[in-house]
Amino acid sequence: MPRSRANSRERAATTARKESILSTALECFAEHGVEATTISDIQARAHCSVGSIYHHFGSKEGVAEALFISGIERLNRGMLRRLGGCQSGQECVKSVVYFYSDWSARNQKLARYLHSRDVEFSPAARERLKSIHLAYITEIYRLFAPFVENGELRVLPLETYVPLISGAIQEYTRRWLSGQGSSPARVKELFADAAWNAVKA
Amino acid sequence: MPRSRANSRERAATTARKESILSTALECFAEHGVEATTISDIQARAHCSVGSIYHHFGSKEGVAEALFISGIERLNRGMLRRLGGCQSGQECVKSVVYFYSDWSARNQKLARYLHSRDVEFSPAARERLKSIHLAYITEIYRLFAPFVENGELRVLPLETYVPLISGAIQEYTRRWLSGQGSSPARVKELFADAAWNAVKA
DNA sequence: GCAATTACTAGAATTGTATTCTAGTAATTC
DNA sequence: GAATTACTAGAATACAATTCTAGTAATTGC
Structure with a gap:
């Protein structure tokens, strides 16, 4: 240990x-x-x-992995903190998009690094990332559950919420970080609305 | 040359x-x-x-870049071929999701490789990829334009169509290729509907 | 307070791999 | 069919990751 x-x-x-x-x-x-x-x-x-x-x-790879893991943990922690204060499903969903976009703009180097790789890692690091991700989506789902239960959000397979809500803004951000298109800040409303439409009941 | x-x-x-x-x-x-x-x-x-x-x-990096570029070109070419036959905006949009999901399942190793990296490349390769991407979205937009004009699709910033339509399925597929969740085939309808909702007028 | 142990740091020596270089051989061109 | 060009081979080199040995500073147990 x-x-x-x-x-x-x-x-x-x-x-x-x-x-x-x-x-x-x-x-x-x-x-x-x-x-x-x-x-x-x-x-x-x-x-x-x-x-x-x-x-x-x-090893050098060990440095790269540790940096990646600590970055993911920071991002996840920030996201969960932000979502903790949300009152409605819609606010929750849109906050995911806003936070992602803001965080990436504030932490460009790290965001860029997080986008770049997780496939080259050691089996151990991959396992670690998997378990971090599982803990994260479990927590996310726990936050969303009340709004699924009260009928504000659709009932969907667990592992589809994250891609449906943040896939589009992630892809846009990824391209922006590698030099294409304009700042996510200018289009985040658009992506927040799309996210909401994808999962609202 | x-x-x-x-x-x-x-x-x-x-x-x-x-x-x-x-x-x-x-x-x-x-x-x-x-x-x-x-x-x-x-x-x-x-x-x-x-x-x-x-x-x-x-160089070794040269091999990696050439592989990446030829993979992207194959994917883009296949996509454009598939979209060429579409009659409506809805068919077009949903076909993007279906094709992406099918192609990734058929070419797992290559898809996995394409998801893994494009940040480590030389400036020359990055330029090349940028211009390939520009040519691609221009062509995509040419195919979509009629449906934007006839009011079937929303008018949006050029560089948002691709993320809005395929961002979610891409993210889902990326996770699947790295061992999380179940095959995209089982959820592609869901993602196709979400894509359509994101861009329909 | 001090010996023993542990955590950490330093930098030289080693090892392994990417890259370069020299010398070719096969195809094409004129 | 000579000259040129495209390609291949594999040995030699250079360079960077990793290992190793020898420390020094902090902590623990007494």
């Missing part, structure tokens, strides 16, 4: 160093791509040694 | 070898991922030399 929970035994300096490595890695990846970024690049810009990176992350 | 047009000067054996390299690369990438695949892996399974790969594609 190496990772993540109850890091009370982990020194503060360690957490700081790990975060500094991850944020430096994001800068490097954003500038040159993952493949073109070398461990030396990260090591030099994060002011740490090669050994330190390997001690904490095991 | 090295690439792509009027390859009449290119020997048949050459075309065959290039295609054999690309299809071998797809097998290898699908099995181990791009990073973990070595030039030797490809070279051995394609029964050619290292020099041959470098002569045709310049």
Whole structure:
């Protein structure tokens, strides 16, 4: 049980160093791509040694995976916080679109990185992502359930809600982040309405 | 003007070898991922030399880019062929969803590869992809235009049609290809209806 | 307070793979 | 049929990921 929970035994300096490595890695990846970024690049810009990176992350791929996972967790956490305050199904659904679009604009480098890859990862990382996603959609569904029960939202297969609601804005955002089209801010109403139409009863 | 047009000067054996390299690369990438695949892996399974790969594609990244681009072109070509025969806006829109879902199921390895990356590429490849995409949505819009004009479809910003129509099924398919949820075939009606609702007048 | 243990860092040495280079062979052109 | 071009081969090189050895700083148990 190496990772993540109850890091009370982990020194503060360690957490700081790990975060500094991850944020430096994001800068490097954003500038040159993952493949073109070398461990030396990260090591030099994060002011740490090669050994330190390997001690904490095991490999370059390990850095990439940790960055991806922490990014997904941040996005999910933010989304759930935002949805917690919604009063109606419509508000809930539209908030998904608004939050996604705002978050991506505020965290462009990270959003771009999250869009780029999850297929190259180790089986372990993939399992981890799957379980994170399952926990996330379970929570999402728990928030939506009341509105399904009161007839405001359609009853649909569990795994279709996320694509139906956020698939379109995600695809638009992905293209915007890679240089096509204009800012999602200008079209998010359109996508929010479409999302609502897709799942309202 | 090295690439792509009027390859009449290119020997048949050459075309065959290039295609054999690309299809071998797809097998290898699908099995181990791009990073973990070595030039030797490809070279051995394609029964050619290292020099041959470098002569045709310049680098490992070059192989990955060529594979990606040819995949996108195949997908786009198939889509346009399919849409050519549609009589109504509704048929057109729903056909996009059906074709996307069917094509992905028929070409899983390639579909999976196409979902995985386009951010790591060279500026040249990115430009190429942009122009391919522009040509594609222009053609799509040409097919849709009559139905926009006769009032069957809404008037929307050009670059929103593709995400609104195929964003949701793409996201669902992406998740399916990486092991989550059940086959798109079982839910494609749902996504086709949602697509239609998003763009009908 | 101090020995023992653990967590972390450093950087040199190794290993493995992408890429380059030299030398060809087969096809085409003139 | 000579010259040129397209292609292939595989050895040599260069470079970057990873491993290894030797530390230093913090923490724990006494």
